[in-house]
Amino acid sequence: MSEIRTLALGCKDAAQAMFALDSESKCRLLHDMAAALDAQRDAILAANARDLQQATAKGIQGAMLDRLRLDEARITGIAEAVREIAALPDPVGLVTRRDTRPNGLEIERVRIPLGVIAMIYEARPNVTADAAALCLMAGNAVILRGGSEALHSNLAIASALRAALEKHDIPAAAVTLVEDLRRETMIELLQLSDIVDLAIPRGGEGLIRFVAEHARVPVIKHYKGVCHLYVDASADEALALNLLVDGKTSRPGVCNALETLLVHRDIAASFLPKVAQALQERGVELRGCDRSRARVEGLRPATDEDYAAEFLDLILAIRVVDDLGMAIGHIQRFGSDHTEVIATRNDESARRFVQAIRSAVVMVNASSRFSDGGELGLGAEIGISTTRLHAYGPMGAEALTVERFVVRGEGQVRHSQSRL
């Protein structure tokens, strides 16, 4: 048997042990994990120093090096995040529906853990602790396959987490870190369909496409967020401008940032000059259709590529539309099913927008930047799904569980002839 299969089978056995844990035990386990992270701070920092040294030698610098770096405060933050996850309500065991059938059978729908979750991620070592804590809190075991740049840091963090598992008599394999980072090993992991219940890739579009292409296990993913703000004819212009500035400039590099502004033609003459003033003074480059270029001087023409782009930068594509229907058509063509916003004072426009737009998160008069597990009340986020299955949008602990049926009877049989 291959090494990765042996590892994964160990994780599956551990998933069985996790399955039976009650909420209180999981909470204690996570608190001990946080304590172990604090206690093993020096070992984690030493491992991280090794990763940083190798990364620097490879020429990695800037934001990428910063994402890799741990310090006292970041380790404290990682441990604190584990404690916050421990404080979340436990989705496992939740009875979502109860029904008594005419024949007296009592049917319950009950949430149970998924089982074995494979996390495939890149440079940030904090994902190792975050993802492990959230998976375990929902009663799962986890296989972590991080990036090679962070291997020593990830090993040190996983070692702390595994020490806590052993203290609780749970197989350490409930947190399994893959050390063999060859691509063929990752492919094999992604094809262990009798062991792995779900793979969640987190990182750049290249990684996610690689996982989607090779996986034979279920994958939940999102490639990109091309989020739209539609400013209706009836919109409160000041409100719409706030949503636009927040959506575009508060953190342009994230997936819930705005990329395209759609403006109803009846409000364009008044609204677009305000857009230009507010955004250009914040360093945002604007690219527009012919009608928007007629309202704002110096706009570069927007192409279809611009409308399809996730800029992740201070660039905004603009289009003037004839009506709500044309805005919806634009989003259907160019959207990424992530998050769309309407600014309107007209309830009927809001209703039609929500009704027609199939994205994971649809906002009325609120910033796209709230499209985030924490902001939407999920407590913590394991990822975002734009796959319209299982979970759609930000995913919290509940998305790491599934409902099954528990049936209680008094000897009911389906065919009366079966009674002796």
Place this chain on the structure above:
Amino acid sequence: MSEIRTLALGCKDAAQAMFALDSESKCRLLHDMAAALDAQRDAILAANARDLQQATAKGIQGAMLDRLRLDEARITGIAEAVREIAALPDPVGLVTRRDTRPNGLEIERVRIPLGVIAMIYEARPNVTADAAALCLMAGNAVILRGGSEALHSNLAIASALRAALEKHDIPAAAVTLVEDLRRETMIELLQLSDIVDLAIPRGGEGLIRFVAEHARVPVIKHYKGVCHLYVDASADEALALNLLVDGKTSRPGVCNALETLLVHRDIAASFLPKVAQALQERGVELRGCDRSRARVEGLRPATDEDYAAEFLDLILAIRVVDDLGMAIGHIQRFGSDHTEVIATRNDESARRFVQAIRSAVVMVNASSRFSDGGELGLGAEIGISTTRLHAYGPMGAEALTVERFVVRGEGQVRHSQSRL
């Protein structure tokens, strides 16, 4: 663009039209579909006669030919099933959770359709109408890829359904039947990950493995049902015997039939002779472990292959176990995550069994044969999932939808500096 991609894109456009339909419109649509099936009865029977003739010429006979055959009564039954689906509660639009965040944002979780569902199935032409009706009722569009034996019947049924769609001004592509049945075309369909939201294969294990292997779109499937009955030391023997006879003999060819009996050693001496008497007089072949063979004469030895088998026949594997833990271990090793039953009068044994067994349906003192969408109160069943994701166990209309977020605000922004 390939023909199958063009077809699928047409279906995706139709999904957008379906997305906006309210419950009443969908109900009227399904009633008109049922009426169209009744009205086009002669054309459907003529098409079916052609399929039967070709099948007979190919040497198909017996149960397989019978599955293909339609008659007046079966068409009436198919139309009636569509009306029953129309009467189900609409899962779309259901608000499953409401929350007001501290910043005043109102968050709703609302069920929406999945989008485009590809059904891949074999000989039964009734699946064409059943699956289409259930997909449409949940607001989806459907691509139907049936078996070659039933092509003419499927075309005639789809033609009736599409006539009803056109009457309602919905693109007929909402029910798209694939006529090109080449394997490479099916593979291309299963890889249209930008169009198809879910593939559901229904049929033999060979078909399902083929779909799972080639799909790049999400697949929900189950391969087989190796269902267990564990008879605890405390079981009511008469009750347990009823569950066993019902589970094994009432319809041995279905996935929720029992395949293995596990008996606590303390009850084996008394219970196993009753098992032998009841089942052998019903023509069931028994295969057992050494300890069960000591209790019942003439038992053939059971191998590991027997314990892993879905017999779909009048054969039962038997094993005497030392205790509940050994029964659980056996199910963990040989089970298929479908349905398991415990017969017990001990609440603690029931609790431990439910707690440790991760199958989609777990029954206490009830027959495994109730593991079925209709019996569990789902109204209709599109399939059964043993994939521990999205849906687990029998899947009804709700499993053809997903929850998304609708957020209503009054201009809230995430970063206060965004306010102008």
